[in-house]
Amino acid sequence: MPDELSCPMPQSLDAECVTLAYGEGGRLSRRLVQERLLPRFGNPELSALGDAAVLTTSGRVAFTTDSYTVTPLFFPGGDIGRLAVYGTVNDLAVSGATPRWLSLSLMIEEGLTWTSLDRVLDSIQVAAKEADVLIVTGDTKVVPRGAVDQLFITTAGIGEFKSAVPDGPAALQPGDVILVSGPIGQHGAAILCAREDLGFEPPPLSDCANLAPAFHHMQCQNLTPRAARDATRGGVAAVLHEWSTVCGLGIDLEEQQLPVGNEVSAVCELLGLDPLFLACEGTFVAACPEDRVNEMLTNLHKFPVTQNACVIGRVVPARPVAVCVRRAAGRMMPLDEPAGSPLPRIC
Amino acid sequence: MDVCGGQTHNLLRHGIENALSDCIELIHGPGCPVCVTPAAVIDRAIELALTHKVTLATFGDMLRVPGQSGSLLQTRARGGAVRTIYCPTQAVQLAQRHPDQQVVLLAIGFETTAPSTALAVLQAEDQRLTNFSVLAHHVRVEPAMRVLAADPGRRLQGFLAAGHVCTVTGYHELESLAQDFKLPVTVTGFEPLDLADGLLGCVQQLEQGRAVVENCYPRSVRREGNSAALRLLERVFAPDDLAWRGFGVIPQGGFVLRQKYEMYDAERRFDAVKHSGSPESRADHHCAAVLSGRMKPCACPLFGQACTPDFPQGAPMVSSEGACAAYFRYTGGPALR
Numbered sequence: 269m270p271d272e273l274s275c276p277m278p279q280s281l282d283a284e285c286v287t288l289a290y291g292e293g294g295r296l297s298r299r300l301v302q303e304r305l306l307p308r309f310g311n312p313e314l315s316a317l318g319d320a321a322v323l324t325t326s327g328r329v330a331f332t333t334d335s336y337t338v339t340p341l342f343f344p345g346g347d348i349g350r351l352a353v354y355g356t357v358n359d360l361a362v363s364g365a366t367p368r369w370l371s372l373s374l375m376i377e378e379g380l381t382w383t384s385l386d387r388v389l390d391s392i393q394v395a396a397k398e399a400d401v402l403i404v405t406g407d408t409k410v411v412p413r414g415a416v417d418q419l420f421i422t423t424a425g426i427g428e429f430k431s432a433v434p435d436g437p438a439a440l441q442p443g444d445v446i447l448v449s450g451p452i453g454q455h456g457a458a459i460l461c462a463r464e465d466l467g468f469e470p471p472p473l474s475d476c477a478n479l480a481p482a483f484h485h486m487q488c489q490n491l492t493p494r495a496a497r498d499a500t501r502g503g504v505a506a507v508l509h510e511w512s513t514v515c516g517l518g519i520d521l522e523e524q525q526l527p528v529g530n531e532v533s534a535v536c537e538l539l540g541l542d543p544l545f546l547a548c549e550g551t552f553v554a555a556c557p558e559d560r561v562n563e564m565l566t567n568l569h570k571f572p573v574t575q576n577a578c579v580i581g582r583v584v585p586a587r588p589v590a591v592c593v594r595r596a597a598g599r600m601m602p603l604d605e606p607a608g609s610p611l612p613r614i615c
Numbered sequence: 616m617d618v619c620g621g622q623t624h625n626l627l628r629h630g631i632e633n634a635l636s637d638c639i640e641l642i643h644g645p646g647c648p649v650c651v652t653p654a655a656v657i658d659r660a661i662e663l664a665l666t667h668k669v670t671l672a673t674f675g676d677m678l679r680v681p682g683q684s685g686s687l688l689q690t691r692a693r694g695g696a697v698r699t700i701y702c703p704t705q706a707v708q709l710a711q712r713h714p715d716q717q718v719v720l721l722a723i724g725f726e727t728t729a730p731s732t733a734l735a736v737l738q739a740e741d742q743r744l745t746n747f748s749v750l751a752h753h754v755r756v757e758p759a760m761r762v763l764a765a766d767p768g769r770r771l772q773g774f775l776a777a778g779h780v781c782t783v784t785g786y787h788e789l790e791s792l793a794q795d796f797k798l799p800v801t802v803t804g805f806e807p808l809d810l811a812d813g814l815l816g817c818v819q820q821l822e823q824g825r826a827v828v829e830n831c832y833p834r835s836v837r838r839e840g841n842s843a844a845l846r847l848l849e850r851v852f853a854p855d856d857l858a859w860r861g862f863g864v865i866p867q868g869g870f871v872l873r874q875k876y877e878m879y880d881a882e883r884r885f886d887a888v889k890h891s892g893s894p895e896s897r898a899d900h901h902c903a904a905v906l907s908g909r910m911k912p913c914a915c916p917l918f919g920q921a922c923t924p925d926f927p928q929g930a931p932m933v934s935s936e937g938a939c940a941a942y943f944r945y946t947g948g949p950a951l952r
Contacts, residue, residue, distance in 0.1 A: 464675075466701050539701075540621065540935050597807040599630025604944040607924050 285381045291410025300408055304386065308393040309372070313404040321404035323369060326428055330365035332356060333424035341384060341418055343462040345454070345474030348421055349391030351549060354478050355500070356425040357399045361480035362496040362552050364434050364487065365427025367399060372406040375420040378413055388419065399478045401425070431487035437495040437511040437555070444494060444583040445561045446519060448527065449482065449552045449574040450475060452504050456546025456610070457532045460539075472531035475573075477550030482571040491564045493554035502606040504580075505544040505591065507553045509605040512590035520600065521581035521593040544593070545606045555583060616908055618760065619777030620647035620936025621805050627945035629807045631814075639814065642771050642908040645759055646780075647936040648724035649676050650906055650929075651859045654899070656752045657682030659882070660721045663750065664695035667885045670713065672706035673721035674728075675699045679933045687721075703728070703735040710739065710747035719881045722751040726783045729753040729870055730844035733851035736872070736879050748881040753852065753870040754859060756780050757788045762865055763907065764796040771908065773817035775803040775810070778832040785840025789828045797826045804832040851876055860930065861903035898928035905931050905938055912942040919943060 360367040454475035568577035591603040691697040710718035722732040739747040799820035803813025857869025904910035922928040931937035
């Protein structure tokens with residue numbers, strides 16, 4: 269449209285960003301749902317707009333929930349939308365369930381631009397489609413400035429059990445092998461660098477990805493691991509400490525075998541961080557009997573997200589120190605349990 | 616003695632200390648910038664954030680260290696604007712982006728970080744920023760090494776000098792130290808092989824009865840140091856007597872802003888109350904013994920009991936360069952507790 273024909277009225281604030289009025293349940297709230305959510309996520313259950321989604325399941329289900337808050341909303345390798353879908357999908361997948369349905373709650377800070385919100389919603393749409401899950405119920409709230417940081421998302425997920433499920437960490441036995449499905453510490457390093465504007469070039473990328481297909485494939489090949497967890501907050505170290513506590517056994521790692529990307533390794537060396545403590549969002553830790561591990565790795569290597577899966581250690585008999593790691597100089601040293609978020613050192 | 620906290624961590628992390636325990640005792644020195652920053656400096660920073668409502672920018676490692684009135688992390692929880700930065704010039708950018716806010720850079724550390732603080736001050740001057748100032752407590756390593764060497768009860772027989780500090784300062788200053796006190800000094804890096812090389816150098820000198828400075832980290836360190844960084848330092852800061860946590864005032868042990876740059880001194884700008892002579896806690900007394908190498912972290916009665924990384928009583932347990940944190944993390948502290 270030529271400039272002289274465009275409307276001379278100044279655009280209202282509502283046109284640029286989300287205002288409190290969109291959270292008050294009236295016409296604007298309905299417009300938010302009708303114009304922005306239904307077109308992206310529409311499916312019979314959601315479009316019914318009932319107070320609850322009505323679902324038919326085939327038997328036992330897995331049910332999980334997680335809240336997502338990340339600064340910045342968009343970071344190298346992902347964004348809060350992808351994170352909110354894959355995080356919950358991965359929790360279901362590593363529990364042995366096939367992810368089917370998600371809920372989506374948006375807690376929006378007034379003033380968030382429509383552009384940002386649309387970008388996040390687009391990303392959720394793409395991720396949900398890729399993970400083959402339906403968003404069947406949800407909620408939106410708009411809260412005053414400062415009450416949340418831009419946008420918090422909560423997703424809950426339901427998955428169905430279709431194949432053998434992991435027994436869980438209590439079933440671990442001495443001699444079992446510990447493996448990771450891909451490079452470790454990517455997400456933690458990416459967020460730290462983006463949040464603190466550390467300016468590494470190229471920046472480390474978040475590994476934020478859908479683990480369900482690779483995990484499901486293992487289950488279909490009768491290769492269900494004894495235990496599996498996605499190594500989110502606290503990283504691989506947190507998972508292994510938890511497992512050691514549950515099964516009462518020790519775990520030994522080999523530092524030389526840890527898959528660590530060049531960018532993450534550089535960030536860790538410069539800032540004095542340990543990749544074992546940094547979060548992953550597209551990497552799981554698994555334990556399995558030694559005689560199954562080669563077959564398991566061969567199958568994992570067929571999928572791009574798990575093509576770097578490898579063995580990093582093994583379960584050992586009970587002892588006072590829970591988790592140890594053989595460092596570069598060849599000595600087995602205790603690995604501390606993560607406490608608080610990793611902070612960069614000074615010099 | 617390994618002077619630098621980064622060396623302490625890697626000596627323990629890789630089990631080198633343990634492997635050598637039959638023949639070499641490693642004493643860990645005061646090279647943890649956060650640990651040697653007096654509590655009073657942290658208290659002043661907290662006061663600036665809470666009472667004067669400034670935006671306080673500082674290094675992440677500084678946030679968890681307790682002063683007398685809590686830590687900066689707690690200050691943030693109480694509504695203070697505390698921002699983590701990695702490089703001091705980021706604080707200048709903050710001040711540029713938020714002209715309505717007073718931004719104070721809490722600048723601590725050795726000669727490694729001081730040149731970037733100097734650069735930040737020069738950038739602020741260049742941009743005529745009136746909302747940027749510095750609460751600086753930069754310390755100098757060589758005078759502290761001198762204090763340790765002159766201690767009548769001294770047990771250390773050689774220094775692994777801090778590779779990163781020497782990258783900036785060079786090591787010509789250390790030559791007179793080695794000579795005056797008949798102590799071998801090896802400029803040492805941080806990777807396991809660097810550390811082993813530095814130790815070997817020290818042991819060989821002791822066996823041969825020599826006491827000189829040897830550069831075992833030549834891929835990073837030159838005798839004259841980094842002249843660009845030293846010029847920046849010289850322009851903005853002057854050496855002066857300064858307090859170290861655990862040591863007290865060390866002659867020429869730190870830097871102060873030169874008169875020309877006093878307008879960027881946060882203490883002048885905000886008239887912060889000087890927290891002087893706050894009573895030393897029981898922990899401070901022990902921390903001092905650890906920082907000066909008189910006591911091993913695990914010999915401290917608070918270690919792993921009242922003092923853990925989750926509930927630290929002193930800075931050496933908090934910092935990622937602190938000796939107590941290293942012992943706790945890498946020697947099975949949690950399991951031994």
